Amino acid sequence: MSLAALRASVRRVGAVAPAARASRTGLRNPAFRRFSTEAPQTPKKTSNTVLFGALGVAAVGGVAFWVYASNSDSAREAGSAVRSGVQSAKAATNFTPSKEDYQKVYNRIAEIMETAADKGYDDGSYGPIFLRLAWHASGTYDKETNTGGSNYATMRFEPEAKHGANNGLHIARDLLETVKQEFPWISYGDLWTLAGVAAIQEEGGPKIPWRPGRIDGFETQCTPDGRLPDGSKGADHIRAIFYRMGFNDQEIVALIGGHALGRCHRDRSGFEGPWTFSPTSVTNEFYRLLLNEKWVWKKWDGPKQLEDKTTHSLMMLPTDYALVQDKEFKKWVKAYAEDEQLWFKDFSAALSKLFELGVPESQFVTREPWILKSTDEQEQK
Numbered sequence: 001m002s003l004a005a006l007r008a009s010v011r012r013v014g015a016v017a018p019a020a021r022a023s024r025t026g027l028r029n030p031a032f033r034r035f036s037t038e039a040p041q042t043p044k045k046t047s048n049t050v051l052f053g054a055l056g057v058a059a060v061g062g063v064a065f066w067v068y069a070s071n072s073d074s075a076r077e078a079g080s081a082v083r084s085g086v087q088s089a090k091a092a093t094n095f096t097p098s099k100e101d102y103q104k105v106y107n108r109i110a111e112i113m114e115t116a117a118d119k120g121y122d123d124g125s126y127g128p129i130f131l132r133l134a135w136h137a138s139g140t141y142d143k144e145t146n147t148g149g150s151n152y153a154t155m156r157f158e159p160e161a162k163h164g165a166n167n168g169l170h171i172a173r174d175l176l177e178t179v180k181q182e183f184p185w186i187s188y189g190d191l192w193t194l195a196g197v198a199a200i201q202e203e204g205g206p207k208i209p210w211r212p213g214r215i216d217g218f219e220t221q222c223t224p225d226g227r228l229p230d231g232s233k234g235a236d237h238i239r240a241i242f243y244r245m246g247f248n249d250q251e252i253v254a255l256i257g258g259h260a261l262g263r264c265h266r267d268r269s270g271f272e273g274p275w276t277f278s279p280t281s282v283t284n285e286f287y288r289l290l291l292n293e294k295w296v297w298k299k300w301d302g303p304k305q306l307e308d309k310t311t312h313s314l315m316m317l318p319t320d321y322a323l324v325q326d327k328e329f330k331k332w333v334k335a336y337a338e339d340e341q342l343w344f345k346d347f348s349a350a351l352s353k354l355f356e357l358g359v360p361e362s363q364f365v366t367r368e369p370w371i372l373k374s375t376d377e378q379e380q381k
């Protein structure tokens with residue numbers, strides 16, 4: 001058994017006490033309106049002049065340089081078009097991070113993920129909430145206006161952090177802030193998406209090709225509320241939201257399999273409970289349960305959600321259930337329920353694409369995405 005599998009099974013043992021979990025959830029302070037990061041300081045008047053000169057040229061896989069722009073919006077836009085991700089290494093150190101440096105960040109994120117067990121958090125891992133943060137940071141993308149997406153990490157700012165869909169994500173942002181302090185050269189968008197990659201790879205899922213290059217943006221780049229999906233809706237809504245990002249039906253079904261991990265929290269979304277019996281392991285159990293279990297509407301005072309008829313301990317959102325009510329979607333649910341490797345392959349491709357939404361190609365520090373090593377692989381050496 002691999003270490004990741006062992007760790008996951010240890011967590012699973014701890015994951016079978018729903019009552020204890022529920023009371024922990026109830027005890028947690030739902031302080032979901034806090035912000036992990038202050039808005040950046042407006043550049044000082046003295047540096048207002050646009051210094052459109054390459055202050056540093058970095059050669060990580062080719063094109064990589066950064067420019068220090070003024071605080072005018074148009075200059076910012078122009079600046080960000082040519083700045084590369086290593087802009088975040090500007091910290092006057094002339095430091096150009098290498099793949100090994102990003103691997104160090106990955107390793108630190110993986111370590112923090114595991115500290116959840118000691119803290120009695122959820123099912124013993126911060127992986128699920130890291131994945132949700134990475135997806136919500138990216139899923140605001142609108143292909144028509146080419147706005148939103150993971151580039152500017154705008155959830156650091158109050159307007160976007162306060163969007164109802166992002167309730168509870170301050171927990172992930174706060175934890176990752178400690179990583180940012182340790183590796184100040186990484187941009188928030190890179191940090192958050194890397195945490196999503198680590199969540200999948202550390203919890204037994206496929207490798208997620210990833211590249212750095214996102215830059216930190218400004219509050220003015222926050223997206224309007226309503227770009228993320230509403231769990232109480234059906235297939236039309238799902239399509240409207242994900243087509244806007246540029247995904248097709250197959251990719252939509254593959255992506256929503258992210259609900260292999262984690263659970264809903266009453267004090268965050270109003271919904272309650274996990275989707276599977278192993279919420280800290282990436283498996284295709286979500287599709288198998290969706291297809292083979294009998295799902296009934298839960299009788300309770302909360303929002304409409306489904307529960308499994310057999311144990312009443314699992315849940316599905318109306319949007320999850322829509323995947324087996326819609327013919328086109330159901331085709332893919334069946335395919336993924338029957339073939340976990342097929343889902344791993346499609347999930348990996350779709351997640352990589354999701355995490356790069358809104359990031360201009362010129363910003364990436366490498367053309368070929370990187371596959372970072374899991375901690376398991378590193379320990380086996």
Ligand code: HEM
Pocket residue numbers: 128129131132135168229230231232238255256257258259261262263264265266268269270271317319351
């Ligand atoms: C129709 C699309 C989707 C809807 C309506 C939806 C909705 C939700 C809701 C309501 C929660 C519960 C939040 C809470 O109470 O803590 C949740 C959690 C989660 N979602 Fe989604 N989601 C969707 C797609 C996705 C996708 C594409 C991914 C990743 C690829 C994802 C990953 C997660 C994870 C990992 C959690 C668990 C978080 C935790 O345990 O703290 N979701 N989602």
